[in-house]
Amino acid sequence: MTAPTTLTEPRLTSLSHGGGCGCKIAPGVLSGILRGTSGLPVPEALLVGIETSDDAAVYLLNDRQALVATTDFFMPIVDDPDHFGRIAATNAISDVYAMGGTPIMALALVGMPINVLSVETIGQILSGGAAACALAGIPVAGGHTIDSVEPIYGLVALGLVDPAHLKRNADARPGDVLILGKPLGVGIQSAALKKGVLDDAGYARMIATTTQLNTPGPELARMAGVHAMTDVTGFGLGGHALEMARGAGADLRLDWSAVPLLPGVAELAQAGTVTGASGRNWASYGHEVILSDDLAPGARAILTDPQTSGGLLVACDPAVASEVLNIFRRHGFAQAAVVGRIADRGVSPRLRID
Template sequence: MILESLSIKLTSLSSKGGCGCKIGPGELSQILRSIPEGVRDPNLLVGTETNDDAGVYKLSDDLALVQTVDFFTPIVDDPYSFGQVAAANALSDVYAMGGKPLTVLNIVAFPIKTLDKAILGEILRGAADKVREAGAALVGGHSIDDQEPKFGLAVTGTIHPDRVRTNAGAKPGDKIIVTKPIGVGILTTSIKKDQLSPEEVSRVTRVMTTLNKTAAETMEPYHVHACTDITGFGLIGHTLEMAKGSGVEIRLYQDRVPVLPRVRELAEAGFVPGGTKNNFNHVKDSVTFDASIDQIGQYILCDAVTSGGLLIAVEGSQADELVAKLKANGVEASLIGEVFAAQSQEGRITVSVSEG
């Protein structure tokens, strides 16, 4: 539902304080290196070492907590849809770890004196509906009066300590699967410039508001060695984290990567977000692109995503079956690459045009 009577273009409000993108991976790495190491706790099963988006803390032999937080400025103009996107994005980190969302807290920054309160009401309603779909409980939140609207969630989930999935377990012979198409960053940048039709806005919004719940539940019985969700660092950035964390090399096939309609056209027209270019600059020394893949094609593979799909490294013999099962369950899954033994412990990415 669009609050047409309010005549507010939410995405234009983010220009006051920046794009609302994540801090780039290069800058973030430099900052984090300056932070002293915290208390060593044997119950902290997943911390900052593997660049996973969620932490995991063991409470008992059969119970651990998954904790994460995410928020950002509006990337769509419909307040209800923005709330749904933000909620799905934050919940995704728990699904990527193999966990089940349990409770959520709203994080709100809103110019309460200058924007209609009904807009915030719609944002919160959209998030609440998505949280309800996930089966989690909304337990509260925190709000501040800010000139620029921002919204997100802090999420706590549960998982068995022996069933945690990180981005650091991929093995040679694994196949790589993604569960949503990419190109979201280029399309949401285009929304701010009024370049998309209502139907195209609905399509990209549908991708972002789709929970990774079904994908996570579908992959549960398979031999998944590593998993993460594709968000701000883009497909290549998150694949590189998986390669480095696992000590492997990963080869992706460009022609197999699902891309949303018009992404190439809009990227060529100049609607490539700064976060996507930052991602490319961060990964370019660790990625070998086929000579036929031009700069635009490389940018698309590095595109900064909001509420993207899961990136799954599954035992090679089970990959086709898992893709078929995901598709049967309504997930837009594609087999896009494979894992090899690394030439170095740092890991690398190779992007080919086709397997042949």
């Protein structure tokens, strides 16, 4: 009698050509794709659209409420299906928080190679996403599934915000300081994981930061001294900081020594453990960046490192910076730090790294 054959499923990351927010189309290519849509008619009630590459669309419902709508999905950044689901869902919900909104519900977006992955594995991905939504206090109210060559998971995330407290990425002001909520290095850690050189402690830190909801967003948005917010994701700190600089019409200066990093990331970057998306990001916006000559090796790769479920980047009046940091720390963001400032207005806003 022949013994039954045990089927071994492939690693999730082996099924995708890129993982997490490293899957994003490079910003230079994306702007070319969207160029033809900029002249389309826009209803007056659409408070935020695609004009400034903001984190979500915002539609006015009444004097006290606006709908925040966003979607985000990607291929696996880790092999554990529960972790993948939690990371993807946390990342999608972050866009609501980045606009100052409070999430109200989500819809699941699911594409899976059903002849390759088991029903149990796919179920664990979805349950991980549902668990992240439960932490945010929202239901997964529906969704859509397809049979896909590569595994894909994410959410449509919906929220509400008082229009008076809406925070765009384009409203920073000269003189504002910049505060970053989470340390950098998730993309580099994901590259190390694929190469088998990320240790257990590094993996635990990666999961902890990518599954931490950006809950300070709504509270920060209610502060008059907070002028702009975004979350740092696939374009790296450099790309999302440049979006703020362009919106403000001013140079943005980062103090690199103040930028928080996940432990071990600097060493991995120096050793060349980086993602392909980092190079694509630099090719898209490197011409707008001025790097100090004395930056440590690997700093450019960290600046452009795609962050999956990254931290909030907040532009605020220096007078409220301490209060902003206190709010971050009260929500469990111990490494939140002042990392730079909005400088003078200029004809061609640039990012300067000191």
